[in-house]
Every structure is written in C-alpha cells, then in structure tokens.
Amino acid sequence: MGLDTDIEKLPSHLPKTTDSILTFNKAIIEATHDYAVSYKINTAFYEQYGAEGWTIMEKTLELIPDNCFTIADAKRGDIGNTGKMYAKAFLKNMDFDSLTVSPYMGQDSVEPFLSYGKVVIVLGLTSNAGSKDFQHLSTGNGQLYETVIEKAATWGNPDNMMFVVGATQAEKLKEIRAIVPNHFLLVPGVGSQGGSLSEVSTFGINANCGLLVNSSRGIIYKSSDEGFAEAARAEARSLQAEMATYL
Amino acid sequence: MGLDTDIEKLPSHLPKTTDSILTFNKAIIEATHDYAVSYKINTAFYEQYGAEGWTIMEKTLELIPDNCFTIADAKRGDIGNTGKMYAKAFLKNMDFDSLTVSPYMGQDSVEPFLSYGKVVIVLGLTSNAGSKDFQHLSTGNGQLYETVIEKAATWGNPDNMMFVVGATQAEKLKEIRAIVPNHFLLVPGVGSQGGSLSEVSTFGINANCGLLVNSSRGIIYKSSDEGFAEAARAEARSLQAEMATYL
Numbered sequence A, B: 001m002g003l004d005t006d007i008e009k010l011p012s013h014l015p016k017t018t019d020s021i022l023t024f025n026k027a028i029i030e031a032t033h034d035y036a037v038s039y040k041i042n043t044a045f046y047e048q049y050g051a052e053g054w055t056i057m058e059k060t061l062e063l064i065p066d067n068c069f070t071i072a073d074a075k076r077g078d079i080g081n082t083g084k085m086y087a088k089a090f091l092k093n094m095d096f097d098s099l100t101v102s103p104y105m106g107q108d109s110v111e112p113f114l115s116y117g118k119v120v121i122v123l124g125l126t127s128n129a130g131s132k133d134f135q136h137l138s139t140g141n142g143q144l145y146e147t148v149i150e151k152a153a154t155w156g157n158p159d160n161m162m163f164v165v166g167a168t169q170a171e172k173l174k175e176i177r178a179i180v181p182n183h184f185l186l187v188p189g190v191g192s193q194g195g196s197l198s199e200v201s202t203f204g205i206n207a208n209c210g211l212l213v214n215s216s217r218g219i220i221y222k223s224s225d226e227g228f229a230e231a232a233r234a235e236a237r238s239l240q241a242e243m244a245t246y247l
Helices: A018-032 A043-047 A050-063 A080-093 A107-114 A144-153 A167-179 A197-204 A228-246 B018-032 B050-063 B080-093 B107-114 B144-153 B167-179 B197-204 B228-246
Strands: A038-042 A069-076 A098-101 A119-125 A161-165 A184-187 A211-213 B038-042 B069-076 B098-101 B119-125 B161-165 B184-187 B211-213
Touching: A018 A050, A018 A228, A038 A043, A038 A050, A043 A050, A043 A069, A043 B080, A050 B050, A069 A080, A080 A098, A080 A107, A098 A107, A107 A119, A107 A144, A119 A144, A119 A167, A144 A161, A144 A167, A161 A167, A167 A184, A167 A197, A184 A197, A197 A211, A197 A228, B018 B050, B018 B228, B038 B050, B069 B080, B080 B098, B080 B107, B098 B107, B107 B119, B119 B144, B119 B167, B144 B161, B144 B167, B161 B167, B167 B184, B167 B197, B184 B197, B197 B211, B197 B228
Parallel strands: A038 A069, A069 A098, A098 A119, A119 A161, A161 A184, A184 A211, B038 B069, B069 B098, B098 B119, B119 B161, B161 B184, B184 B211
Antiparallel strands: none
16 A cells, blocks of 8 residues: 555645644554555655655654555665665664665665665566656667566565566566566556556466555545545455455 | 765764764865855765754755755656655755756656756766666667667756766766767766766866766865865865866
C-alpha cells in the first residue's frame, strides 16, 4: 500500500494542515494493516513540506506494524560516501526495510545501499510513458532495462535486492522472470495507472510469490468522507482477496 | 563550490553537533563568495540528520548571496505529480535555482522540473567508475549518455537545462559539445576525484564559458584548524584564478 498522502486530497472534514496528514495516515494504517504486507512511503509527498514533512514521514513510519515491510520510495542514487549517507538516512536512522534506487550511475551508486542488511529496490522497467525514452533502447544484449536488471542482479542477491517493474508492462514480466527468476519485484501501476493484476500475476509469480504489488490512490482515496478509513479497508480487503485467488 | 559538509570532517575546534554544520557553512560562504559563482548543496549530507538536517539545509541556502547560482544536488527523478512535488520542494519552497535529476525514467520524469522557471540539471556522463556500467552502453546511436543528452536537450533549452559531465571524462567533452554546443555543463570531479581543470576547459568551454566546474572537499576542508575559512578562501581564489586563465 502506498501512502502517497496529499494534503489536497484529504477527506473534506479534515483541516488542510500537515498534522492532518499524520491523522489520515494513522487511520489508514490501522484500518488496512490486516490486508497489507507492506507500506510504501513516497518521499516526495513529505519533502514538499520541508523539515515538517520529514518529521511526519518519520512519525508515519513509526505507526507501521513491525510485521509489515516498509519501503522508502525515494529513487535516490549517488556514489560512495554520498550514497552511504542516503542509505544511513533511510535504512539506519529511519529504519526503513528498503529503498528504491535509480541505476543510471552504475554499481558504485547501488552498492552503498547494500551495507545496512536491508533491501535495495532498483528501478528496472517503470510504468510511465517515459520508460520508452531510454529503458527500451537496444543495447546489443536486449533492451536497456534487461541489461540493467541482469547486471544489477550480480551486485546483490534475491535476499537484498528487488526490482521495480511497472504493472503497465505486464507482458514484459515473462522475459524479466527469465533473467531474475528468484528476485522479488515491486510492481506499481495497478489500478489508477491501468495495470492489470491478473496479467501481472500470470507472468510474474514465482514459487515464493515474488511479487509485491502496490496500490496507492486506489485504496487511500476510495472515499473522501468521514468513512474514508473503512472504505480503504474494504478496498484493501478486496484487492487482497483478488491476489489470493492468483496465489 | 560544493557544500558537502560532513560533521566528521569539521575543524577540530567545532563541537560535533548539527549546529556546527551551519556555523561552518556560514563561515565558508562568507569567506568564499567573492570567488564562487555558484554553491551546490549535496542533499544527502543534510538528509542524514532527518528533519534537523533539512532545516540546516534551508538555513544554509538563505546564507548564500542572491547573485550566486544555487544547485540542489539531489539527483531526484519521478513522474507526473510526484515529480512536481520534488520540484515544488526544491525550486519553489526552498527557492533553489536548479536541481540535479536522474534521466532513467525518461521525459515525464524530467519535465515536471521545468515548470518553475528554474534550471534542471540532467545527469549525462558522471565522474564515477560505475558510469561505465550503463552510460557507456552502445545504443546504436552512440553511447547511452550521448543518447540521453541528445534526447533530453529536446525537452528544454539552454536556458532551463544543463547536463552533468564528470571532469574525469574530460576527453568526452568534445563529443558532448558537438551534441549540445550551447548548454551549460555542471562538471564535478575536479580535485579530489582526479579531474583536470585544464583538460575540462580545453574541451568544454564555449562562447559563453558554458562550464560550471565544481569543487567541494578540495576547498572546504583545505584546513581543519581555526583558520579553515581563510584557507578555503585562499583555495577558492586560487581555483578562480586558474579558471580565469582558461577564459
């Protein structure tokens, strides 16, 4: 579940303040954690409020039950000492279980994130239209996203590395599974972005499930009235039930 | 000048507290702004201290004179609404003049950063060893970094877009200049990373200079005693004088 909490989209009875973001997140987490194996925090939504937003992000993280896998969807990536600082910020100080990382700068921009015994989630094939600009370029060894996944997989292992594969590219999951049969894949784009859970499951499931399918707006903004948390719970339950049929 | 301020590297007379980062940055900016056209803040160094670090970053930014170009070296990159939030955080709320962005996700992950009338600085060819992993892959139209620079240049113009080209890849600047003759290039890697200012200038200068050459540790940590600011000033002056000879 993605906690992409936007002050402009809060239920109308909540005041449009940063405190309401925390109120909202608390209610959503309490209502949905029975059905969510993981919560993904998109850092942009919090950074836009500066230091105050950062504090709300930290407090939101503390509200997530320990048995749920936490993802900082931060799309960071930098080398050596700088990479280590980002890793320390998210994986040690805030104690996220994982962080999304952009692979453009190569091995020495990904490896610093492996040093805290957590999970680095490398962008592979993203769900947006712009993925065609570079990710689909032919590199002489398949397309760039395939080269990225194949090479990055050698820097870690299925226990400390995952890949982002957008749900809107479900038909590519079959080829990706041939490259990384055992890695977990983080799959955004189901729901509001148009990805099909059925197709993602058909092509992406492995013996250990191997898929972490994200839905954000489709769940958290299901209702904008005072029953928003119950509505989110019902939607999370429904999505979980659908996933269970594919497993 | 890069304000990569690390609490562990502060002059020994300063207490190892986050407040000292601001004290240090203030002294460094006051001592060097006569010789620096721009200050680059590497966000990782501040994020590692959470909300407190974010506040110090904001306060540091306020200390930089208005006539200096400010760079958030944040290497962000995300699509649509999320990209806009990062853009708002750095280019509107904090009022940085520019932000570094990773191009892996393509056009719709770069364009949101063009909406505040500021400058987006796209990673082209970076100075680290890992740049060989993907940036040098052949795409059938040159190497990936050339394709990235050529395509991204069509999304903006030389007034609202720059490219990062590492000083350790100076010999590539000639080919890059053939692709983007008029864009400014942000060139890190001179000094401690081994890049040569002379080579960078030979291959990279255009009619408007076209180069923003960054030095961080080589200036700010020139001395670790109480005369650190004067030592930084002397080093900045020396680098500025060397640059002037190439212009």
